[in-house]
Amino acid sequence: MSPSTIRILDNKGEEIKTVGFKRFGFDCEVPVDDLRALYLRPHYSSNSEDESGKAKVANSDHAAFTKGTDAYQSQAIYDPTNKSISYTTLTRFPPVKLLPPSERKRILVTGGAGFVGSHLVDRLMLLGHEVTVLDNFFTGSKTTVSHWVGHPNFEMVRHDVVEPFMIECDQIYHLACPASPPHYQYNAVKTIKTSFMGTLNMLGLAKRTKARFLISSTSEVYGDPEVHPQPEDYWGHVNPIGPRACYDEGKRVAETLTYGFHRQDGVDVRVVRIFNTYGPRMNPYDGRVVSNFIVQALKGEDLTVYGDGKQTRSFQYVHDLIDGMIALMNSDETRPVNIGNGDEFSIGEFAELVREIVEKVQDEDGVKPARRCEVIYKDLPTDDPKQRRPDNTRARQTLDWAPRWTVRMGLEEMVRYYKAKMEEGSL
Ligand code: NAD
Numbered sequence: 001m002s003p004s005t006i007r008i009l010d011n012k013g014e015e016i017k018t019v020g021f022k023r024f025g026f027d028c029e030v031p032v033d034d035l036r037a038l039y040l041r042p043h044y045s046s047n048s049e050d051e052s053g054k055a056k057v058a059n060s061d062h063a064a065f066t067k068g069t070d071a072y073q074s075q076a077i078y079d080p081t082n083k084s085i086s087y088t089t090l091t092r093f094p095p096v097k098l099l100p101p102s103e104r105k106r107i108l109v110t111g112g113a114g115f116v117g118s119h120l121v122d123r124l125m126l127l128g129h130e131v132t133v134l135d136n137f138f139t140g141s142k143t144t145v146s147h148w149v150g151h152p153n154f155e156m157v158r159h160d161v162v163e164p165f166m167i168e169c170d171q172i173y174h175l176a177c178p179a180s181p182p183h184y185q186y187n188a189v190k191t192i193k194t195s196f197m198g199t200l201n202m203l204g205l206a207k208r209t210k211a212r213f214l215i216s217s218t219s220e221v222y223g224d225p226e227v228h229p230q231p232e233d234y235w236g237h238v239n240p241i242g243p244r245a246c247y248d249e250g251k252r253v254a255e256t257l258t259y260g261f262h263r264q265d266g267v268d269v270r271v272v273r274i275f276n277t278y279g280p281r282m283n284p285y286d287g288r289v290v291s292n293f294i295v296q297a298l299k300g301e302d303l304t305v306y307g308d309g310k311q312t313r314s315f316q317y318v319h320d321l322i323d324g325m326i327a328l329m330n331s332d333e334t335r336p337v338n339i340g341n342g343d344e345f346s347i348g349e350f351a352e353l354v355r356e357i358v359e360k361v362q363d364e365d366g367v368k369p370a371r372r373c374e375v376i377y378k379d380l381p382t383d384d385p386k387q388r389r390p391d392n393t394r395a396r397q398t399l400d401w402a403p404r405w406t407v408r409m410g411l412e413e414m415v416r417y418y419k420a421k422m423e424e425g426s427l
């Protein structure tokens with residue numbers, strides 16, 4: 001099936017044509033196809049060229065997603081003979097909204113080259129704002145936002161948030177922090193420094209510039225929760241000295257700092273507690289469960305469930321998260337807000353679901369796998385939370401936000417994204 005013929009249906013069975021909304025005086029609606037053309041664009045194309053010297057991508061899965069936007073696609077042309085890549089630069093950027101200066105904001109996104117950050121950057125750029133990405137590329141990559149490099153509204157700065165940074169801005173989305181357990185445990189001391197000193201520096205910047213400050217906190221502040229689902233007024237159950245503490249306690253202290261600056265210095269703050277999120281551009285090898293299962297299933301490897309698979313998580317698609325973050329930033333809500341999908345799965349069930357969706361996509365594309373992947377069991381990591389599901393009442397009431405993407409729909413798009421990357425040889 002051609003990706004361009006896939007209709008995306010929301011949890012009410014209605015077609016999703018746009019994401020975002022007009023609310024709180026901040027119009028953040030964009031056509032979903034404009035976003036897909038950015039994240040589903042090819043990374044490499046073959047070295048065959050047409051008469052004009054342009055690389056041919058017409059028949060690839062990616063080309064179906066990016067149809068009509070070729071003029072806005074730079075190319076990395078792979079030559080298998082020499083194992084070399086030749087890059088072309090963009091001559092034209094995707095069209096962005098023309099905003100009057102009174103509505104155009106200067107927005108700093110720390111961690112903007114990461115998975116969540118890059119989707120936020122796409123949205124803010126298409127909406128016509130001026131965006132600066134600050135990233136040390138520890139887990140993020142320049143390629144996630146390279147399609148904006150050179151645009152007059154865009155700037156990318158390599159910088160570590162543990163060092164102070166000066167800029168003039170109106171809003172700060174502070175996302176810089178590794179998010180997957182293997183990445184944040186790789187250098188636990190650095191992770192906690194990033195959470196504490198990075199947040200201190202960015203709050204100092206917000207104080208000086210009077211910018212509104214939003215921090216991406218996490219459901220991990222609830223630890224291994226004894227209250228289920230988790231509302232924002234639950235204080236959590238965190239092991240302060242375990243292997244996850246550098247991240248969990250780091251985010252808890254970052255929230256404490258945020259409210260310290262709010263109460264003491266009047267900094268205008270927003271705190272989003274993000275629950276497990278997945279989507280295209282997620283690093284396929286960052287060890288999180290969604291990317292692990294999809295890549296394993298596509299490669300015909302067995303799916304590795306940790307423990308007995310009875311622990312639960314709820315998974316939200318990245319566009320729903322970005323809607324929630326933008327809504328929160330532009331609302332008057334200063335209390336923490338959970339943003340997550342309430343559909344809860346045991347990890348064992350989730351492995352079966354991913355396998356089924358990968359098989360469905362392969363079947364539609366006429367791919368016959370050599371064997372059926374098995375679900376296998378491995379040791380449960382220390383302090384792995386037993387259950388997790390957001391109580392979204394506050395987000396519904398104060399932001400009028402609710403998730404729209406079903407897990408099935410989101411997974412299918414992500415499977416197609418990884419599959420196309422595998423076919424082009426970049427995964
Ligand atoms: P990610 O690892 O893809 O992105 C993090 C980005 O921050 C990367 O680009 C990385 O290079 C950058 N970074 C890390 N340390 C830095 C430093 N010291 N200085 C500058 N840049 C630095 O992770 P993500 O999934 O995109 O997560 C983004 C944010 O959302 C994080 O703050 C994370 O805690 C939060 N969050 C994510 C999820 C999720 O499921 N994705 C869940 C809860 C919270």
Ligand code: UDP
Pocket residue numbers: 180181276287288289290292293304305306307311313347380381384385
């Ligand atoms: N998990 C798993 N197999 C994997 C990766 C993760 O069973 O290959 C489990 C993990 O033990 C946890 C859940 O899936 O119970 C979610 O893990 P992830 O690292 O994605 O996020 P977090 O634990 O931070 O919620």
